Amino acid sequence: MDSTPSIIANLSPDDLETPPLSLSELARRRFQRHKPAIFGLIVLGLLVLYALLGPLVFSENYSNFNDTSERLQAPSAAHLFGTDSIGRDVLARTIYGGQISLMIGLTAVIVETLLGILVGALAGYYGGVIDSILMRITEAMLNIPELFLLIVMAKYFGGKLPEVVVFGRTFSGSVIVIVLIIGLTSWMYLARIVRAQFLSLKENEFVLAARATGTSNFGIIFRHILPNSVAPIVVSATLGVANAILSEAYISFLGLGVQPPTATWGNMLDGANNYLESAPWLWFFPGMLILLTVLSINFLGDGLRDALDPRGRVQ
Amino acid sequence: MTRYLIRRLLQGIPLLLIISFILFLLMMNMGDPVATMGGRRVTRSVDYERLKRQLGLDKPLIVQYVYWLIGNDWTKVDMNGDGIAEVPGTRKGVLRGDFGTSLVNRGVPVMQVIGERVPNTLILMLSGEVIVILGALVIGVFSALRQYSLLDHVVTALSFIGYSMPIFFVALLLMFIFAVLFKRWGLPYMPTVGMFDPQVGKTFGQVLYHTVLPVISMSIVSLASYSRYIRSTMLDVLNQDYIRTARSKGLPRRSVIFIHALKNASLPIATIVGLDLPFLLGGAVVTERIFAWPGMGRLFLDHVSRADTPVVMGILMIVAVAVIVFQILTDIVYAWLDPRIRFD
Numbered sequence: 001m002d003s004t005p006s007i008i009a010n011l012s013p014d015d016l017e018t019p020p021l022s023l024s025e026l027a028r029r030r031f032q033r034h035k036p037a038i039f040g041l042i043v044l045g046l047l048v049l050y051a052l053l054g055p056l057v058f059s060e061n062y063s064n065f066n067d068t069s070e071r072l073q074a075p076s077a078a079h080l081f082g083t084d085s086i087g088r089d090v091l092a093r094t095i096y097g098g099q100i101s102l103m104i105g106l107t108a109v110i111v112e113t114l115l116g117i118l119v120g121a122l123a124g125y126y127g128g129v130i131d132s133i134l135m136r137i138t139e140a141m142l143n144i145p146e147l148f149l150l151i152v153m154a155k156y157f158g159g160k161l162p163e164v165v166v167f168g169r170t171f172s173g174s175v176i177v178i179v180l181i182i183g184l185t186s187w188m189y190l191a192r193i194v195r196a197q198f199l200s201l202k203e204n205e206f207v208l209a210a211r212a213t214g215t216s217n218f219g220i221i222f223r224h225i226l227p228n229s230v231a232p233i234v235v236s237a238t239l240g241v242a243n244a245i246l247s248e249a250y251i252s253f254l255g256l257g258v259q260p261p262t263a264t265w266g267n268m269l270d271g272a273n274n275y276l277e278s279a280p281w282l283w284f285f286p287g288m289l290i291l292l293t294v295l296s297i298n299f300l301g302d303g304l305r306d307a308l309d310p311r312g313r314v315q
Numbered sequence: 316m317t318r319y320l321i322r323r324l325l326q327g328i329p330l331l332l333i334i335s336f337i338l339f340l341l342m343m344n345m346g347d348p349v350a351t352m353g354g355r356r357v358t359r360s361v362d363y364e365r366l367k368r369q370l371g372l373d374k375p376l377i378v379q380y381v382y383w384l385i386g387n388d389w390t391k392v393d394m395n396g397d398g399i400a401e402v403p404g405t406r407k408g409v410l411r412g413d414f415g416t417s418l419v420n421r422g423v424p425v426m427q428v429i430g431e432r433v434p435n436t437l438i439l440m441l442s443g444e445v446i447v448i449l450g451a452l453v454i455g456v457f458s459a460l461r462q463y464s465l466l467d468h469v470v471t472a473l474s475f476i477g478y479s480m481p482i483f484f485v486a487l488l489l490m491f492i493f494a495v496l497f498k499r500w501g502l503p504y505m506p507t508v509g510m511f512d513p514q515v516g517k518t519f520g521q522v523l524y525h526t527v528l529p530v531i532s533m534s535i536v537s538l539a540s541y542s543r544y545i546r547s548t549m550l551d552v553l554n555q556d557y558i559r560t561a562r563s564k565g566l567p568r569r570s571v572i573f574i575h576a577l578k579n580a581s582l583p584i585a586t587i588v589g590l591d592l593p594f595l596l597g598g599a600v601v602t603e604r605i606f607a608w609p610g611m612g613r614l615f616l617d618h619v620s621r622a623d624t625p626v627v628m629g630i631l632m633i634v635a636v637a638v639i640v641f642q643i644l645t646d647i648v649y650a651w652l653d654p655r656i657r658f659d
Binding site: 036136137139140143144145146147148151152153155156242246249250253254269272273276277280283287290291294295298299 | 329330333334337338341342344345472475476478479480481482483484486487488490491494495507593594596597598600601604605615616619620622627631634635638639
């Protein structure tokens with residue numbers, strides 16, 4: 001018992017103090033404690049592997065190859081997920097459809113984030129007339145349910161773009177249309193978040209200091225204020241990917257999205273309710289893949305919010 | 316409060332103008348309404364020109380918008396194609412309550428076309444909303460009271476799944492289980508198409524029977540997110556001092572939870588319900604399409620695909636007005652529920 005004080009007395013002050021954790025270390029620990037987020041990350045990784053490694057087994061031509069004598073075959077050893085109404089292999093199509101759906105999700109969010117940051121930053125930083133105009137437009141867009149806007153825009157741009165070739169693969173122009181319209185109809189919430197961030201951050205001393213040293217408005221917006229509001233943007237963009245994949249699924253399900261033969265998880269479901277009874281595998285597999293993807297992205301986004309932006313939870 | 320309301324109403328006017336102009340621009344490029352009018356093809360180019368002229372579709376976009384907005388009875392229009400405007404216009408314009416006539420159902424006023432469908436959509440939306448609110452209250456309160464119990468974790472996981480489900484996937488699954496499989500197993504099964512069995516007629520029982528699956532599919536997404544929300548507001552309230560006071564002075568647990576706590580916890584929910592209600596229409600588009608339900612959502616899809624601008628604009632403006640009205644109503648209700656809120 002009496003030796004304890006001497007051990008402590010012999011320790012230098014540095015040994016007594018644990019080194020403070022860095023912000024990123026704290027965030028990483030919070031993220032790792034969030035079990036659903038880890039689950040989401042793993043499932044999402046598997047889904048990406050599924051879409052990226054699948055082409056080693058099936059060629060794209062095979063996924064678009066239709067053999068009408070093999071139409072509406074139930075799942076079997078030859079066709080694990082069965083065949084669709086014109087005899088294409090559903091498994092191969094979910095692989096190539098997955099590539100397109102995931103790509104649409106990611107690129108649409110890039111469009112959404114750029115627009116949202118631009119509108120939010122300009123409105124929040126400059127205030128006044130610019131703020132009023134931009135926020136009225138934002139409100140106007142928020143006043144129409146997203147799906148209605150998507151349908152109207154899909155009809156507006158539908159069939160106007162030619163096919164494009166990227167990485168030696170041909171995509172129907174409708175892929176780009178879908179990416180654009182999903183981006184154009186979903187930036188509003190992010191713009192509001194960014195605007196709110198800018199409104200409070202621009203009152204800080206470091207902005208005053210930057211201005212005093214002659215930094216341009218552009219520099220203040222993008223180099224000084226924006227990096228400070230990255231956390232809510234990352235969280236919102238992550239959840240935005242889930243939303244974009246859902247939007248693509250809805251609009252393609254209604255037959256206004258990506259046009260065949262290019263497969264997406266959404267357009268594989270178009271018309272599947274005609275085969276509700278006779279061929280449930282037509283809608284079950286793509287539907288499950290959409291559900292799994294959206295679910296794991298939502299878990300991931302929830303974990304990121306806890307890790308990066310703990311105050312963002314309070315609604 | 317009155318001044319606040321007047322200001323909100325006045326703010327709504329420019330908002331609606333912006334919305335209507337953006338949508339009108341988009342609608343104008345949707346394809347040729349004359350080409351598919353009334354399901355017939357107009358083959359002769361003379362007829363085609365005449366129809367376009369009579370419908371006013373040959374005018375510049377901005378003129379068409381003005382006619383749509385304030386009507387054309389103050390000016391003369393050219394009907395016979397000689398380049399001279401000789402007949403006074405007949406349209407009164409949206410601002411005077413005239414939404415024009417449908418291009419697809421020739422000559423039927425837009426409000427009549429939409430009016431026939433509105434009650435059907437309201438049946439789905441309102442019964443859906445009742446289920447969502449009641450269900451979310453039960454689930455949310457229950458999992459807040461048993462925070463971190465097994466049941467709470469199960470509910471959390473289920474609500475994440477529900478929240479991530481596309482409506483059409485829920486609908487297809489429900490249809491498959493309750494219509495296809497139940498039929499196969501010889502159990503009583505649910506109908507999947509339409510509002511009533513034409514052989515029985517549109518009776519209350521029939522409509523109720525046909526509402527079950529569409530309403531459940533529409534509700535699941537909202538039910539999942541609302542119950543999470545109620546759980547978190549309930550947890551917030553349960554940790555407050557006045558709840559501890561109520562407990563310590565010996566009030567029965569039941570009355571502490573359901574009277575003291577739930578009353579305050581449900582305040583923010585009033586806001587969410589009010590703001591979300593008009594947006595359920597978006598979900599109705601998909602649900603009505605799958606279940607062949609003759610509501611506004613399906614009307615919208617059918618008429619968008621045939622570029623029927625008057626009807627589509629009518630539906631979109633009704634939705635936009637509903638959103639604004641519900642925002643203002645929500646503010647009023649919230650101020651009435653929560654005396655701490657003052658609009659000054």
